[in-house]
Amino acid sequence: MAAVAVMLGLQGCASILGDSRYPVSVTSAPPGASFEITDKSGQVVHSGNTPSTVTLKSGKGYFSGQTYTLRFKKDGYPDRSVTLDSSVSGWYWGNIVFGGVIGLLIVDPATGAMFKLPEGVTADMGKPVAGAPNNSITVATIDSITDSQRASLVPLK
Template sequence: MTLKKTAAAICAAGMVSLSGCASIVGDTDQQITINSTPSKADVVISDEHSQEVFQGTTPTTVTLKKADGSYFGGKSYTVELSKEGYDSRAISITSAPNGWYIGGNILFGGLIGWLVVDPLTGAMYTLSPDDIDAGLGESVASHDGGKTLNLVLTEDVPQELRKDMRLLGQL
């Protein structure tokens, strides 16, 4: 092997040892899709420090950080959905180590990737759920027994539930 080829091989080995597998194939951000029934609900997303990171209306797609920038610091979020005349909903988004971090570093990244690079970049995490489809349910009547009657428009009923709908009366 020539000196040039040896230097190239050493350089390549050094690059692999200084990188983490999740950092190579993963991103530090992740897109989250948020839909609601009914649509045009207000969305407020706050992080684990109660800092508001997004405000908008459904349907929407937001890009969220997967890590907080600290060593092994995965992010978590609370998505609050509200619309006047409807019940509000709060959904948690949490981070967990992904398969590239776990399996990839066993095969390729080694201890440097496992303990240094991937924990610092945040690419080792996946946010879950990454697709939110929340029903808000309009509260129109209740009695002392705690039961409520919810009315929704047919177009706001998810397609997979429409087959179970039955006509109860005629106008």
């Protein structure tokens, strides 16, 4: 019994039942946007294309949660930035009943397990930018274009 009591006293409730790294779903509307994730220090921790799932640390340091900035880019759309912020995990408060003072003040804050991240983040890229290249091809006959368009044609050899 004493050994079990000592083990529980040396553990943190959030460290046992929670985690310090979380999978986060990254999406955009429309899909196919490239994104870059930077942490509080401004360091790039991941880059990819939507949709994607990324595993991120929830803690930054002792009693400090992590905050991430996600920057989204897609040709023809305005760039978007979204902030992803950690919050205190409900399991952390279990230390009051199960984990004890060591879990409450040392283990969970040091491991980052006292924090959690949202399951997902999404960016609405908005409406396409007017005049942006849309990378499409229009096929026309010579009879369907104007005289000024004909004057700018270049013969292919």
